[in-house]
């Protein structure tokens with residue numbers, strides 16, 4: 001469904017991705033792992049069009065989307081939950097969620113239904129719907145950030161380190177929420193530094209290093225955690 005073929009991308013003259021190839025099948029939950037600054041966020045940004053692809057191809061459902069502007073990629077079903085649990089602090093939880101549906105503003109009835117769907121999935125967001133987003137806990141902000149992306153009715157959801165800086169109990173809640181989305185049929189690409197969490201929920205993993213995919217494997221095919229962690233830590237030394 002989502003495919004990257006030898007994607008080269010970066011900032012100005014600085015190349016960060018040197019030919020990244022990945023495949024995220026429809027309904028799959030794929031994790032992209034790697035050390036700090038290895039290009040995980042850059043990969044997600046190149047998929048949603050926030051970073052220009054210089055060479056190679058990003059394909060969605062068999063169509064190259066390199067030339068499609070970022071705003072339009074949302075309408076194609078791509079949605080990014082950015083790193084850092086960014087929310088509009090001075091706006092209420094509900095206003096934040098509604099921002100996620102801005103591109104289909106006229107669709108009032110559907111938007112109201114989607115809002116209820118998200119409140120059903122994230123009960124705490126419902127309880128806090130009138131509260132300023134700036135007052136939420138880290139876990140609640142992450143849920144809000146995911147909820148806002150869901151308001152765009154994506155078919156492919158990209159999540160950038162949703163578990164970062166959260167207590168283990170909250171990480172579990174987020175992991176459950178992600179599995180839940182998968183069971184609804186969403187296609188998911190998850191960037192994580194939390195290797196354990198990624199192995200718990202993903203069915204396939206990629207490790208990025210030196211701007212390329214350096215390791216990939218199906219989860220459950222006997223991935224040795226030690227092998228992976230050694231590789232992962234090795235990546236950080238580079």
Ligand SMILES: Nc1ncnc2c1ncn2[C@@H]1O[C@H](COP(=O)(O)OP(=O)(O)O)[C@@H](O)[C@H]1O
Nearest residue numbers: 011014016034035036037038039040041042043
């Ligand atoms: N807007 C930017 N301008 C210039 N360099 C950037 C920018 N964003 C990220 N970088 C650099 O690109 C590299 C990869 O960053 P990033 O994709 O954010 O890594 P990761 O998400 O794996 O931690 C880093 O060296 C980072 O400093």
Ligand SMILES: [Mg+2]
Nearest residue numbers: 040041042083
């Ligand atoms: Mg990042």
